Amino acid sequence: MINNELSKHAVLSQWIKENIENNTFKIGEKIPSENELASRFMFSRQTVRQAIGTLVAEGILVREHGRGTYVSLPGKKASAEKAMRIGVITTYLDDYVFPSIIHGIEEILTDNGYTLSLGITHNRPSDEENCLIQIMQSGVDGLIVEGTKSALPNPNGRLYEQIKEKHLPIVFINGYYRGYNDSYIILDDVKAGEMLTDILIDNGHSLIGGIFKSDDLQGIGRYEGLLKSIKKNNLTVNDSSIIWYTTEDFSYFFEGRMDKIILDRLNGVTGVVCYNDLVAAALVRLLKRNGKSVPEDLSIVSVDNSFLAKHMVCNLTSIVYPGKKIGKKAAQLLLQHINHSQKPEHVILEPYVKIRDSVKKLP
Amino acid sequence: MINNELSKHAVLSQWIKENIENNTFKIGEKIPSENELASRFMFSRQTVRQAIGTLVAEGILVREHGRGTYVSLPGKKASAEKAMRIGVITTYLDDYVFPSIIHGIEEILTDNGYTLSLGITHNRPSDEENCLIQIMQSGVDGLIVEGTKSALPNPNGRLYEQIKEKHLPIVFINGYYRGYNDSYIILDDVKAGEMLTDILIDNGHSLIGGIFKSDDLQGIGRYEGLLKSIKKNNLTVNDSSIIWYTTEDFSYFFEGRMDKIILDRLNGVTGVVCYNDLVAAALVRLLKRNGKSVPEDLSIVSVDNSFLAKHMVCNLTSIVYPGKKIGKKAAQLLLQHINHSQKPEHVILEPYVKIRDSVKKLP
DNA sequence: ACAAAAAAGATGTACGTACAAGTTGATATA
DNA sequence: TATATCAACTTGTACGTACATCTTTTTTGT
Incomplete structure (x- = not known):
């Protein structure tokens, strides 16, 4: 030349x-x-x-x-080559419910010869961006994603559109972004909130409070369930008894400095619906610090049925969070998408509740 | 042709x-x-x-x-291509300590542009074999492995030799196979066992029992520490008060059917060193079922400082298991091996203990 | 109308030539 | 001695020919 x-x-x-x-x-x-x-x-x-x-x-x-x-065909090459892999992106890992989800996913994947690539976002959109880019660059056949801040507008929309353009199957768990018609698997959070509130009301409680996470769909849904139950039973809810927190201020909220404010806002309330066991445990500790006990002074119900619910000072009445089931279902759905590329499917699991002794029966 | x-x-x-x-x-x-x-x-x-x-x-x-x-060069191709990935193989995931390990690993890896492929063995060598084959076929730049049944002879030795032949760096955590000169990171389990036993003895206990896992090195080490402390303090140990279990029979052991046998074997003992918080929690429940309480009737010390230790009916005195630290250290070490291929390094972390109120002071 | 055979058109293998361009070490020169 | 040059050897590009092999289409024979 x-x-x-x-x-x-x-x-x-x-x-x-x-x-x-x-x-x-x-x-x-x-x-x-x-x-x-x-x-x-x-x-x-x-x-x-x-x-x-x-x-x-x-x-x-x-x-x-x-x-x-x-x-x-874009998918052809990877599948023809060697080991197949799918990416899993969750918000946390060292919380209690996530390992069971991953475990469920892993079980299905290994049975089908797939490997699992893991990313953790800490519920931060910027970390989610990094995870998505890294995992996609490393080449996967599909994604299972727990979206960050699912209640807010999707901050990584552009990336998810790129994924769609590549015809990469995706399944969301524990939430989904409105406006995208993707497959998702969630617990019926509205029903869960409703069931928990019903339990309190059935036990004679009429002034009910709540502590919810505001930045994911699960928190919104559980609160919606609370409202539904309250309305159904012709009661009213005092807005100041509903406490909202976000991912970022959880530890700040429950570490002691805010005790007075929280107790004040729950003043008069006899039963509290908690976003999850972690919140419930934090609330139990808060009450203990301030000389109160569960369920004598306050009844508590919660979601997840985790280690905490079983082993705490007061055994929690808690909605069973079927983590493994969700994981397995998500993996199965994704594999179906990969192999047969069918329509998006929306799975909403029915909650059921494990009754323990954190609710006091009022006359 | x-x-x-x-x-x-x-x-x-x-x-x-x-x-x-x-x-x-x-x-x-x-x-x-x-x-x-x-x-x-x-x-x-x-x-x-x-x-x-x-x-x-x-x-x-x-x-x-x-x-x-x-x-x-074998590594050259992958690193020149695109996203780099390392494989992580653990025994469990839905136990409490593993998420923190993974979290630590993940933190270091994403910071360095690596992705994480996960495999779970359930402490079964056959599953370990599958995991190793699958993850290696999918092409990784290194491995972090928690070996199955590390106290027993390595059942997948041939595979590990193949890994060595491919010059694939490997770091073991929580145990290692004797005879292979690989890098590993472990907690000083002997010291941990010794410290826990010391605490019981310092509080006036002289008849000390133990419940240990027999099929991994951690169990053996913690028992060894118990013996060391006993000897140092001129006491003796009654062999029938040391209860051994394996991965497979944990649930069988503590589900109720064996209550009498276990109580009988711990008869006379005033303090028990437990393999981990899970065992301690199971023992607490067993005692509760049989009308006994901790620490009034029996003092318990344990390892992991998990959720359980903090939230149980009786707050456990427990050795802090630095899961995240182990994960981070393992990832850092592996990256060093990948980039500079240096000699194997053996990291033994010093344990420290979190004192709570599961030990009764005897006169 | 059907089936077998042939033709056409595609990629696969294999050899050949010629020269371009980068690397290395030996040689000649200052 | 240091430097520049050159020769030898390496892979890279480009064209050419010939035939094999497989697939699809067309033709032919019954």
Whole structure:
């Protein structure tokens, strides 16, 4: 080569690439034959073969003896190669419910020869962005995602659209972004909130408070359930008895400095619906610090039925959070999407409650 | 081709492959030049180029213009390509300590642009085998492994040797297989057992029992520490007061059917060193079922300082298990191995104990 | 109308030539 | 001695030819 320009085969392979991206050569369809390209570009057939050869090596084209050269399907290459992998992105891991979800996912995946890549977002959209980019770059066949801050508008919308463009199957758990018609698996949080509130009311409570997380759909849903139950039973709710917190201020809220404010806001209330066992445990400790006990001074109900619910000073009445079931279901659904690419499916699991002794029966 | 034999270029590329596997062509070194191979095999240079070309596409060889063709280094290809990944294999996940380990690992890895592939063995060697095969096939740059049944001879030794042959860095956590000089990070379990026993003895206890897991090194180590403390304080231990269990029979042991036997074996004992908080919690429930309480009737010390230790009916005195620290350290060590391939390092973390109120002071 | 055979057209293998371009070490020169 | 040059060897590009092999379409024979 006398000049600094690209070699002929490089020019040709780039030209083919561009035509694929322009959708001139559509995926799965045949590109012009070697001889035609040779005569069209006035290159020798060997040079054309070299150009096509590099694209075949990259997995962009597929040669079929006697038939022609075709634009390869995006998923085809990975599945034809070796071990398949799917990405799992959760908000936390060292909280109590997540391991069971991952465990459920892992069980299904290994049974089907898949490996699991894990990312943790700490419920921060910026971390979610990093996780998505990293995991996608490393090449996965599908994603199971617990979205960050699912109650707020999706901050990584652009990324999720890119995923869709790549035809990468995705299943959301514990929440979903409104407006995207993706598969998701959630617990019926409204029902859960309603069931818990019903229990308090059935035990004679009429002034009911709540502590909820405001930045994910689960918190909103459980609060909605509380309202539903209150309305159904012709009671009213005092807005100041509903305490909202976000991911960022949880530890700040319950570490002692806010004790007075919280107790004041729950003043008069006899039963509290807690977002989850972690909140319930924090509330129990808060009450203990201030000389009060559960259920004598305050009844508490909660969601998750975790370690905490079983082993705390006062055993919590708690909605069973079927983490493993959700994980398994999510993995099964994703594998269906990968293998048969069917319509999005929305699974809403019915909650059921484990009654313990954190609710006092009022006369 | 008139016959059913392999094509010439296929013969040649296979021949080169075999020579690499035979170590005739050593990694990083030059293979014979195209012209030499052509004349040696009586093939044309184009045919030789085709043979080499396929191996280059597979990442086995690297061509360098003007210099020659070299056998590529195994790690080179992956790192030159795209996202890097390391495999993490743990025994469990839905137990309480593992999420913190994973969390620590994940933190370091994402900071360095790595992704994490997860496998769970349930402490079963057969599952470990599957995990290792799957994760290795999917291509990782290194492994962090919590070996199954580390107290027993390594059942997947052949696999671990294969890993070594591939020069794949590996770091063990919570245990290691004797005889393999690999990097590992463990808590000083002997010291942990000794410290716990010391606490009981310092509080006036002289008849001390223990419940330990027999199939991993941690159990053995903690028992060894107990013996050390007993000996140091000129006491003796009654062998029947030391209860051993294995992974498989944990639930069977503590579900109720064995209550009498266990209580009988702990008869006379005033303090018990438990393998971990899970065992301690099970023991507390067992005692409660049988009308006894902690620490009034029996003092208990344990390892992990988990959720359970903090929230149980009786707050446990427990050795702090620094899961996140172990995870972070393991990831850092592995990255060092990947980038600078240095000697194996053995990190033994000093335990420290969180005193709570599960030990009664005897006169 | 159907089936077998032939033709046409695609990729696969294999050899050949020629020259370009990068790398290395030996040689000649200052 | 240091430096520049050159020769030898390496891989890279490009064209050419010939035939094999597989697939699809067309033709032909019944």
